[in-house]
Amino acid sequence: MVCSAADVLGALGDRWGTLLMRDLLLGLTRYEDLRRSTGATNATLSDRLRELEANGLVERRRYQTRPDRYEYLPTPRGRDLKLLLTAMVQIGDTWNLADREGPPLRFVDTRTGRRVALALVDAETRELVSAGHVAVEAGCGADAVMRWRLERAAALRKAGSDAGPVSADGDATPRAK
Amino acid sequence: MVCSAADVLGALGDRWGTLLMRDLLLGLTRYEDLRRSTGATNATLSDRLRELEANGLVERRRYQTRPDRYEYLPTPRGRDLKLLLTAMVQIGDTWNLADREGPPLRFVDTRTGRRVALALVDAETRELVSAGHVAVEAGCGADAVMRWRLERAAALRKAGSDAGPVSADGDATPRAK
Numbered sequence: 001m002v003c004s005a006a007d008v009l010g011a012l013g014d015r016w017g018t019l020l021m022r023d024l025l026l027g028l029t030r031y032e033d034l035r036r037s038t039g040a041t042n043a044t045l046s047d048r049l050r051e052l053e054a055n056g057l058v059e060r061r062r063y064q065t066r067p068d069r070y071e072y073l074p075t076p077r078g079r080d081l082k083l084l085l086t087a088m089v090q091i092g093d094t095w096n097l098a099d100r101e102g103p104p105l106r107f108v109d110t111r112t113g114r115r116v117a118l119a120l121v122d123a124e125t126r127e128l129v130s131a132g133h134v135a136v137e138a139g140c141g142a143d144a145v146m147r148w149r150l151e152r153a154a155a156l157r158k159a160g161s162d163a164g165p166v167s168a169d170g171d172a173t174p175r176a177k
Numbered sequence: 178m179v180c181s182a183a184d185v186l187g188a189l190g191d192r193w194g195t196l197l198m199r200d201l202l203l204g205l206t207r208y209e210d211l212r213r214s215t216g217a218t219n220a221t222l223s224d225r226l227r228e229l230e231a232n233g234l235v236e237r238r239r240y241q242t243r244p245d246r247y248e249y250l251p252t253p254r255g256r257d258l259k260l261l262l263t264a265m266v267q268i269g270d271t272w273n274l275a276d277r278e279g280p281p282l283r284f285v286d287t288r289t290g291r292r293v294a295l296a297l298v299d300a301e302t303r304e305l306v307s308a309g310h311v312a313v314e315a316g317c318g319a320d321a322v323m324r325w326r327l328e329r330a331a332a333l334r335k336a337g338s339d340a341g342p343v344s345a346d347g348d349a350t351p352r353a354k
Contacts (some may be wrong), residue, residue, distance in 0.1 A: 001216075002281050004269025005199050005262055009192050011274070022182055026313065027330025037326055039178075080268045082308070083295060085182055087264035091257045092181025097188070102317035104179050107297075110312045115300040118260060120284075123292040128303060131259070135287045136203065140279030149214055153204025 002143040008084065011055040016040055016048045021074070021081050024058060029071040057081070083118075090118055179320040185261065188232040193217055193225045198251070198258050201235060206248040234258070260295075267295055 012018045016038065023037045035045055049072060052058040057078035063071045074081070086107060093103040107116045120129045138147050189195045193215065200214045212222050226249060229235040234255035240248045251258070263284060270280040284293045297306045315324050 002275070002277070003199070004267075004272075004281060005265035006196065007269040007272060007274050008265045009195055011272075014191065015186050018186055019183065022180070023326065026326055027334055028326060029333055033329055037322065077272060080271055083264045083268055084261070086297070087260045087295070088182035088185045090181075091260055092184040094257055095181075095184060095188075095254060097184050098179070100179070100318035104181060104316055104319045104323045106314050106316040107311055108314055109299060109306045110310050112299070114302075116297045116306045116311055117300040118264070118295050119298040119303065120263070120293045121296040121298075121305070122286060122289070123294040125291075126296065126305060128298070129286045129293045133287050134284055134293055137283050137285055139281055139283040141277035142281045145214065146281045149200065149203055149205060152210055156206055157204055 002141065002146055008081075011052075011057060012081075013048060013051050013055075016044055017052055020045075020048055020052060021057065021078060022085050024072060024074045024078065025082055025085055029073060031070070031072070034072070052078070087118055179318065179323055185258075188229075188234060189258075190225060190228050190232075193221055194229055197222075197225055197229060198234065198255060199262050201249060201251045201255065202259050202262055206250055208247070208249070211249070229255070264295055 012021065019038045019040075020034060023034055028034055028037060031045070031049075034040075034049075035042070038045070040048070049058060049060075053060055053072075056075055059073050059075050060070050061073060062068055089103070089105050089107070108114060109116050120131060120134055121127060122129055136150070138150050142150075189198065196215045196217075197211060200211055205211055205214060208222070208226075211217075211226075212219070215222070217225070226235060226237075230237055230249075233252055236250050236252050237247050238250060239245055266280070266282055266284070285291060286293050297308060297311055298304060299306055313327070315327055319327075
């Protein structure tokens with residue numbers, strides 16, 4: 001599937017892989033710590049660590065000999081996932097499903113102690129862009145399915161959600177479920 | 178588990194749930210379109226749509242009678258996930274695992290046509306904060322495990338990764354694997 005989001009999902013594997021990356025990015029490195037933090041079984045933990053290593057997100061490094069012991073560290077590619085974790089935490093804090101009195105984690109500017117948040121900016125000028133001005137379009141790496149998704153969505157928007165079935169590009173006309 | 182990131186993962190369910198939210202946020206609304214886009218089986222698709230609905234991320238709405246047909250729309254809570262998808266796409270574009278000539282999707286400012294990206298800003302002043310100045314700390318919603326994670330990570334950082342096993346809070350001392 002030609003989709004950058006799907007590539008990231010594939011590299012993470014599943015919920016366990018994502019929780020492990022959260023812990024590794026927080027700074028946990030040892031097997032027992034990861035087990036305690038996630039509550040995963042040994043089988044799940046070993047398997048997911050191997051998978052994250054195979055996918056280039058985690059590096060295993062020996063920190064002790066006789067007996068050999070290893071720690072797990074995020075690679076540069078793994079560290080890119082900080083952005084994802086920050087987004088997840090920010091959304092989860094907004095939802096506050098567990099009705100907590102405040103957020104479990106705070107991202108702060110070490111110079112001011114104030115909270116930081118994710119925002120959309122112009123990629124070049126770094127000026128803030130409000131969400132209302134952001135649209136998504138096909139990039140030059142889009143395949144036929146990605147182009148179809150965007151064209152179909154545009155046709156649905158144009159037809160209006162109450163106007164009944166849309167005939168967009170023929171091929172894409174919905175059939176009965 | 179007291180963790181906002183885990184709450185979001187729980188609401189999404191799995192990879193299929195996340196891919197469905199991607200499509201719904203791009204603007205696909207019809208069952209057949211979602212099936213074509215994700216390649217999910219009918220069983221998987223119906224199940225995940227029901228789950229996303231139960232978790233308050235998706236609303237099912239009738240758009241036709243005789244026969245009844247439904248469309249699926251992201252709720253306000255579901256729309257919060259745009260931030261997550263934007264982060265995923267941005268990371269996947271950076272990785273470019275498939276060695277594409279360019280990104281499949283582009284997020285653009287509709288006023289300028291230029292690319293937008295996620296950045297960290299001061300939550301109040303909205304001034305840019307560089308990643309190097311961002312730290313994570315326990316918020317007032319942190320439970321004992323979250324506090325332990327952060328303390329343990331700080332102890333590991335302090336001890337340095339080559340200094341052998343760390344005895345942080347006793348209880349947390351790693352045991353042999």
